[in-house]
Amino acid sequence: xxxxxxxxxxGIVAEFSNSNTLKAAARKVRDSGYKKxxxxxxxxxxxxxxxxxxxxxxxxxxxxxxxxxxxVSGYTLALWAMGIALPLNIAGKPTNSWPLFIPxxxxxxxxxxAIVGVVSMFALNGLPMPYHPVFNTPNFDRxxxxxxxxxxxAEDALFDEEGTMAFMNTLGADNVSVVEK
Amino acid sequence: xxxxxxxxxxxxxxxxxxxxxxxRSLRDMLTSVPQQYDPAMQDQIVGSHHTLESVTAxxxxxxxxxxxxxxxxxxxxxxxxxxALMIVSVTYLILEGxxxxxxxxxxxxxxxxxSFVWWIGIGHAGTLISAILLLxxxxxxxxxxxxxxxxxxxAVMCAGLxxxxxxxxxxxxxxxxxWPNSMGLWPQFRSPLIWDxxxxxxxxxxSLVFWYIGLVPDLATMRxxxxxxxxxxxxxxxxxxxxxxxxxxxxYNAAYLxxxxxxxxxxxxxxxxxxxxFAAGIVPGWHGTIFxxxxxxxxVYAGFAxxxxxxxxxxxxxxxxxxITMKHLENCGKFMCITGNIVFYGYLMEIFTAWxxxxxxxxxxxxxxxxxxxxxxxxxxxxxxxxxxxxxxxFKKVRTSIWGLYIVALVVxxxxxxxxxxxxxxxxxxxFLPSSWHMYYPSFWDYATFAGxxxxxxxxxFIFVRLLPVISIAEMRELVHHEHHVDEMGANDxxxxxxxxx
Numbered sequence: 001x002x003x004x005x006x007x008x009x010x011g012i013v014a015e016f017s018n019s020n021t022l023k024a025a026a027r028k029v030r031d032s033g034y035k036k037x038x039x040x041x042x043x044x045x046x047x048x049x050x051x052x053x054x055x056x057x058x059x060x061x062x063x064x065x066x067x068x069x070x071x072v073s074g075y076t077l078a079l080w081a082m083g084i085a086l087p088l089n090i091a092g093k094p095t096n097s098w099p100l101f102i103p104x105x106x107x108x109x110x111x112x113x114a115i116v117g118v119v120s121m122f123a124l125n126g127l128p129m130p131y132h133p134v135f136n137t138p139n140f141d142r143x144x145x146x147x148x149x150x151x152x153x154a155e156d157a158l159f160d161e162e163g164t165m166a167f168m169n170t171l172g173a174d175n176v177s178v179v180e181k
Numbered sequence: 182x183x184x185x186x187x188x189x190x191x192x193x194x195x196x197x198x199x200x201x202x203x204x205r206s207l208r209d210m211l212t213s214v215p216q217q218y219d220p221a222m223q224d225q226i227v228g229s230h231h232t233l234e235s236v237t238a239x240x241x242x243x244x245x246x247x248x249x250x251x252x253x254x255x256x257x258x259x260x261x262x263x264x265a266l267m268i269v270s271v272t273y274l275i276l277e278g279x280x281x282x283x284x285x286x287x288x289x290x291x292x293x294x295x296s297f298v299w300w301i302g303i304g305h306a307g308t309l310i311s312a313i314l315l316l317x318x319x320x321x322x323x324x325x326x327x328x329x330x331x332x333x334x335x336a337v338m339c340a341g342l343x344x345x346x347x348x349x350x351x352x353x354x355x356x357x358x359x360w361p362n363s364m365g366l367w368p369q370f371r372s373p374l375i376w377d378x379x380x381x382x383x384x385x386x387x388s389l390v391f392w393y394i395g396l397v398p399d400l401a402t403m404r405x406x407x408x409x410x411x412x413x414x415x416x417x418x419x420x421x422x423x424x425x426x427x428x429x430x431x432x433y434n435a436a437y438l439x440x441x442x443x444x445x446x447x448x449x450x451x452x453x454x455x456x457x458x459f460a461a462g463i464v465p466g467w468h469g470t471i472f473x474x475x476x477x478x479x480x481v482y483a484g485f486a487x488x489x490x491x492x493x494x495x496x497x498x499x500x501x502x503x504x505i506t507m508k509h510l511e512n513c514g515k516f517m518c519i520t521g522n523i524v525f526y527g528y529l530m531e532i533f534t535a536w537x538x539x540x541x542x543x544x545x546x547x548x549x550x551x552x553x554x555x556x557x558x559x560x561x562x563x564x565x566x567x568x569x570x571x572x573x574x575x576f577k578k579v580r581t582s583i584w585g586l587y588i589v590a591l592v593v594x595x596x597x598x599x600x601x602x603x604x605x606x607x608x609x610x611x612x613f614l615p616s617s618w619h620m621y622y623p624s625f626w627d628y629a630t631f632a633g634x635x636x637x638x639x640x641x642x643f644i645f646v647r648l649l650p651v652i653s654i655a656e657m658r659e660l661v662h663h664e665h666h667v668d669e670m671g672a673n674d675x676x677x678x679x680x681x682x683x
Contacts, residue, residue, distance in 0.1 A: 019662065042233060042402075043659040044430040054428050059435045067443075077359055081367035090371050103376035103454060107383040110443045114387045118394055121436035125429045128421035135424065141405035143425045144398070146233035146658075 010133030010181045011036075011153035012164050013140075014173035019045055022148040025171035026051040029152065032167065036156035040134065040149040058124055063117035070112025074105040133181045151179070231503065236657045240650045241399075241406050243499050252498060253643065260639035267633020270626050271346060279349050283624040287617050288609045292627035293347045295601035296634065299483070300340035301381065301455055302476075302597060305448055306484025306516075307333025308388055311395070312444035320663070321512055323656045324504045328495065328646070329488050330392040335641045336487075337385045339634040344377075346630070373457035380454040387447060391440050394433070397423050398655040452480040459605070465546040466608030469534060475527025479597060482520035485513045486593035491642070493587050495651060504652055507581055514580040517593060521571040524600075528568065542613055555620065556607045563603055566596035 016022040022039065029037055030053040039045075039052055049055075078101040082088070087095060122128070134140065134151060143149050150173070152164055161178065168176045231239075274281055284291040307329040314322040345354050357378045359368055368375045400420035407413045423429070456476035459467040489510060496505040535547035551560045570592055579585035606621045645651070 039427040040425045041427060041430070042237075042425060043398075043655050043662065044434050045427070045662075048427050049431040052427055054431050056428070056432055057435075059432050060439060063436070063439050063443075078370040081359060082370050086365065086367040088369070090369065093371060097371055100371040103373075103450070104370055104379045106446075106450060107376075107379040110447050111383040111386060114390050114440055114443055117436050117439060118390050121394075121432050122421065124432055125426075127423065127429070130417060130422045132422060132424055144402040144405045145237045 008181060009154050009161070010136070010179045011151050011156075011159070012161075012168050013134065013137045013149055013151040013177055013179050014168045014171055015137070015139055015175040015177075016148040016150065016173050017146070019148055021172045022150060023048055023051050025150055025173065028171060029150065032158070034152050034156050034158055036153040036159070038134075038151050038153070040140070040143040040151070042144055042146060042148075045148075056124070059117060059121050062120045063113045066116035066120075067109045067113035071105050071109040073112070074108025075101055077108070078104050133179055137179050138175070138177055231661050233658050233661055236504070236661050237402060237406075237654055239501070239504065240652045240654045240657065241403050243501075243646075244648055244650060245403060245406055245408075247499075249647070250498070253647065257640070257643050260636050260643055263632055263636025264640050265636070266629055267636055270629040270633055271342075273626065274346055274630070275351055279347065281624060281626045282630075283622050283627050285619055285621070287612055287619055288606050288621040290609065291606045291621060292602075292623045292631060293343050295598070295605045296631045297340050297343035297347075298455055298476075298601050298605070299598050300336045300343075300634065300638075301452060302480035302483040303487045303594075304333040304336035304340065304384070304388075304484065305452060305477075305480035306488050307331070307336075308384075308391070308444050308448040309481055309484065310488070311391060312441040312448065315438075315441045316445060320660055321509055323660050324501075324506075324652045325488060325492060325509055325513075326656075327392075327395065327649075327653045328491065328651045329484075330388065330395065331642065331645045331649075331651075332487060332491060333388050333484075334385070334392060335638050335645075337381065337388065338641070339638050341381060341385065342634060342637075344381075373454060373461045376454045377458055380451045384447060384451045387440070387444055391444060394437060394440070395653055395656075396649065397421060398425065398433075399650045399653060401425065402654050403650065449477055452476045464608055464612060465540075465542040466551070466604065468543075469531060471527055471530050471534070475524055475530075478520045478523035478527065479600065482517055482524055483594060483597040485516045485520070486590035486597070489513050489517070489586050489590035490594065493583055495646065499646070499651070501652070504657065510583070510586055511580050514574050514586050514589070517590070518571070518574040518580075521567060521574070521593065525568045525571070528564065546608065546611065550611050551603065551607070554611070556603070556610070559599060559603050559607065563596060563599050566592050567600065570596075 014025065016025065019041070022041070023045070026037075026039055026048060030051065037052060039048055041048065075098075079096060082097070082101075083095040093100070134149075137149060137151075139147060140149065150168075150171070152159060152168065154161075158164075165176065165178070279293075282291055282293060284293070307326075310322050310329045311326040314326075344357070345351070348354055348357075356362060356366065357368060357375070368378070397420060400416055401423035404413055404416040404420045407416055453473040453476065456472035460469060460472040462468060492505055492510065492513070496502050532547055535543040538544075551557070571589065573579045573585070574589055579589065610621050611618045
């Protein structure tokens with residue numbers, strides 16, 4: 001039973017018109033043990049990721065590491081160019097005139113961290129992804145205006161179409177629908 | 182507030198709150214008939230009649246539904262004419278060389294370099310608004326950050342053109358980059374000019390990235406609202422398939438916040454580096470430790486002036502007076518007031534340092550050349566504009582009047598151009614040896630190139646206001662949600678309503 005159903009549907013999505021109801025619902029979904037869940041809101045709703053139990057700290061870490069790589073490579077570039085590739089005596093300054101290499105080092109730090117950070121943010125989010133089954137949800141284009149959606153995906157270990165549907169119907173949603181892949 | 186049965190965000194709440202009428206009871210505010218925009222509403226950062234839906238529709242529909250207006254066509258025509266002038270002057274410059282400009286020996290840096298500095302300065306307010314004010318939780322930034330960021334990008338593009346044009350041998354422009362070339366040459370990393378290459382290119386790239394990730398959720402909104410399928414697909418391509426997922430939002434917010442943290446020192450570093458181009462030289466009038474500080478202040482000053490000059494027509498053409506309110510403009514005016522006075526302090530300190538140092542060349546430059554030399558008019562005009570005229574902004578009447586602000590901002594923009602004229606070429610006209618003194622007269626092509634970059638700037642800006650949301654829609658929704666939320670909590674707890682005032 002599960003194999004045929006689970007392959008054809010993406011999950012069950014509930015639509016809310018009220019952000020507080022959504023937050024309460026998200027907490028209930030988390031407390032019921034569902035893991036493959038997501039919420040869709042027109043703006044980052046404060047506290048929702050905590051209610052849903054979303055926790056991902058990779059982006060800040062990647063940005064820190066990228067900044068570190070950027071600063072080392074910026075400094076190395078300056079030192080290599082001025083010390084090895086083209087050693088020139090400028091006003092008797094030492095080969096490793098480190099205070100003068102700080103500005104390019106700083107700029108390289110910021111540049112690397114920013115670019116790597118944004119690229120990895122999109123990559124971790126799985127974007128770009130032009131098509132996603134959740135777009136099949138009725139009324140979903142209003143997720144970018146004034147509607148709030150909560151989904152439990154079919155891949156979740158606890159998912160069972162009827163039981164999950166019955167559970168979602170208790171959450172105070174305006175509309176609950178099964179979404180095809 | 183889980184005990185609240187329903188949130189008011191999808192309904193219209195309250196009427197516009199007139200200023201100074203805080204004693205009006207809460208019940209009145211929540212139950213009164215919804216009003217359209219009230220021009221007397223000065224203390225609000227978003228009209229209180231706004232809902233998630235209305236704010237989304239109002240901003241997105243400028244690009245999606247609004248027909249092309251005659252005013253836009255005329256503005257675009259003027260901008261394109263100036264852009265054509267730029268193409269002509271750049272072509273002539275490449276064919277003939279920098280000799281077509283008024284530069285000479287000893288005045289090697291003329292209108293080209295001063296316009297570079299001016300444009301870079303204009304670009305500063307955008308990042309300041311989007312990054313520093315974000316970190317300081319100034320929510321009024323929300324409705325001006327998008328177009329201020331766009332302004333930054335376009336201004337930096339105009340600025341970036343000048344060094345490329347000024348090198349003379351345009352085929353060797355890439356020598357500025359640390360790029361292996363057949364001569365085995367490398368850029369000199371001990372020189373502020375190379376720091377400038379790094380600073381300006383990093384600034385442009387990071388501003389572009391910042392602007393784009395801010396746009397992604399709004400492009401998704403536009404995709405969802407667009408009617409024709411081809412348009413949905415076209416916008417959807419740039420929206421990257423953004424689906425407003427909470428998992429995405431949480432990473433997005435982390436990246437956005439850290440990017441703001443990175444941009445904050447970056448924006449300060451850019452004009453600092455530009456000022457080092459001068460301060461690291463020994464030319465009297467350039468060689469001052471006050472340069473970085475007052476260049477940065479001057480940049481923010483000019484940038485806010487440009488935000489006012491662009492924001493006032495923008496809100497009026499696109500009927501966004503309830504989104505870009507008088508409060509925003511007044512706050513920009515306050516920023517202009519602070520930074521303008523720092524700049525004026527910089528002028529005074531330059532004079533003081535010249536006297537106190539006792540260096541004969543500095544004293545000559547400041548007291549004999551700048552104040553009473555052949556270009557004395559420019560110095561005194563500068564003191565008048567940036568020292569005396571700007572003080573008008575202290576008056577609330579001026580700060581809260583559209584015309585008052587607009588005129589002051591216009592004068593500030595002109596004065597900042599004048600400041601660089603006084604500082605850069607006019608300081609060079611008389612250096613250490615009287616035998617090498619030479620007057621500087623900008624040529625027609627100097628002015629034509631500058632007018633041309635204005636054309637480039639406004640062409641890009643007018644394209645931007647037609648095609649993209651000029652205000653961050655997602656952030657406006659967040660703001661509207663927040664405002665109504667406070668309203669709602671206030672209904673239970675009268676103390677909290679004080680938190681509504683921003």
